[in-house]
Amino acid sequence: MAHHRWIHHRPAGPGRFFRKVRADHAAETAQDYVEAVSDIVHRQGVCRVKDLAEHMGVSHVTVSRTVARLLEEQLVETEPYRPIRLTAKGEQLAAESRRRHEIVYGFLLALGVPEAEAGPDAEGIEHHVGPATLRCMKRFLEPNE
Amino acid sequence: MAHHRWIHHRPAGPGRFFRKVRADHAAETAQDYVEAVSDIVHRQGVCRVKDLAEHMGVSHVTVSRTVARLLEEQLVETEPYRPIRLTAKGEQLAAESRRRHEIVYGFLLALGVPEAEAGPDAEGIEHHVGPATLRCMKRFLEPNE
DNA sequence: CCATATGTGTAGCGTATGCTACATTTTCTA
DNA sequence: TAGAAAATGTAGCATACGCTACACATATGG
Numbered sequence: 099m100a101h102h103r104w105i106h107h108r109p110a111g112p113g114r115f116f117r118k119v120r121a122d123h124a125a126e127t128a129q130d131y132v133e134a135v136s137d138i139v140h141r142q143g144v145c146r147v148k149d150l151a152e153h154m155g156v157s158h159v160t161v162s163r164t165v166a167r168l169l170e171e172q173l174v175e176t177e178p179y180r181p182i183r184l185t186a187k188g189e190q191l192a193a194e195s196r197r198r199h200e201i202v203y204g205f206l207l208a209l210g211v212p213e214a215e216a217g218p219d220a221e222g223i224e225h226h227v228g229p230a231t232l233r234c235m236k237r238f239l240e241p242n243e
Numbered sequence: 244m245a246h247h248r249w250i251h252h253r254p255a256g257p258g259r260f261f262r263k264v265r266a267d268h269a270a271e272t273a274q275d276y277v278e279a280v281s282d283i284v285h286r287q288g289v290c291r292v293k294d295l296a297e298h299m300g301v302s303h304v305t306v307s308r309t310v311a312r313l314l315e316e317q318l319v320e321t322e323p324y325r326p327i328r329l330t331a332k333g334e335q336l337a338a339e340s341r342r343r344h345e346i347v348y349g350f351l352l353a354l355g356v357p358e359a360e361a362g363p364d365a366e367g368i369e370h371h372v373g374p375a376t377l378r379c380m381k382r383f384l385e386p387n388e
Numbered sequence: 389c390c391a392t393a394t395g396t397g398t399a400g401c402g403t404a405t406g407c408t409a410c411a412t413t414t415t416c417t418a
Numbered sequence: 419t420a421g422a423a424a425a426t427g428t429a430g431c432a433t434a435c436g437c438t439a440c441a442c443a444t445a446t447g448g
Binding site: 389390391392393394395396397398399400401402403404405406407408409410411412413414415416417418 | 421422423424425426427428430431432433434435436437438439440441442443446447448
């Protein structure tokens with residue numbers, strides 16, 4: 099175990115890194131939800147709390163609380179006991195999230211990761227991919243553009 | 244955390260993916276902390292609450308609470324007002340985490356991501372990289388092994 | 389050896405996310 | 419169309435992770 103392994107790329111203030119990771123976490127939920135709403139609306143016409151609960155794998159209680167938060171952030175529109183729609187802002191975020199998701203997922207497949215693992219991994223990874231990393235993944239997928 | 248819920252009732256939809264992400268998230272903190280303890284011990288001889296607080300970018304309160312949890316999980320040993328050491332189990336987890344971190348970070352660099360972004364991104368990504376994805380990244384780094 | 393500085397623990401608050409149990413509304417169906 | 423079923427909301431609890439403020443322990447220097 100050479101000592102250099104413990105000295106390298108953790109420049110001054112590693113705390114900065116973890117701060118960024120925590121900030122990313124705060125935005126993850128919103129992205130996952132708007133993407134899910136978009137998915138469900140496109141597949142079924144309307145998106146209900148129940149659909150979101152199944153899609154996210156949580157109880158309907160967690161969903162309705164989260165939807166209330168997205169409502170405050172003006173990412174979705176809804177009224178009690180009514181379906182959930184995306185606002186323009188929500189649509190935009192969903193589109194960006196989907197684009198990133200597809201790049202990451204496609205990238206993992208291109209790298210040779212089997213589908214069974216690429217799905218879950220992409221789901222977790224996509225929220226931590228910065229713009230430069232995303233560009234590199236895209237370039238890896240389409241070298242001639 | 245209510246792990247038993249995931250054992251009893253496990254739907255087959257996309258919810259599985261998000262469940263995995265949440266499970267990963269639950270283990271992130273432990274991994275980050277044992278890795279940090281390992282870092283600090285190797286650099287300074289002993290690891291104190293204060294060092295961890297600076298390293299993670301949080302207050303000492305958050306650290307001591309988290310350390311209490313790691314103590315229950317038998318990943319670290321310590322007594323009040325004393326330095327923090329890793330148990331054998333903790334050392335093992337730290338080694339695995341570090342290995343994964345190195346591979347992910349090196350992979351991003353090899354992909355062409357500038358250091359300034361590869362650091363933070365690796366910090367977030369490493370916790371969501373499954374075994375197959377890790378193998379693919381390693382293969383990308385060392386095609387001849 | 390005491391005074392002060394530094395480090396750590398504890399109390400208590402806030403947010404985000406999970407849940408169950410129960411109340412209410414909407415929808416379906418007999 | 420009334421009653422059952424399904425969907426949604428609300429109450430209340432738990433955990434994880436942030437924080438500030440204050441209390442206590444330890445280390446250090448005059």
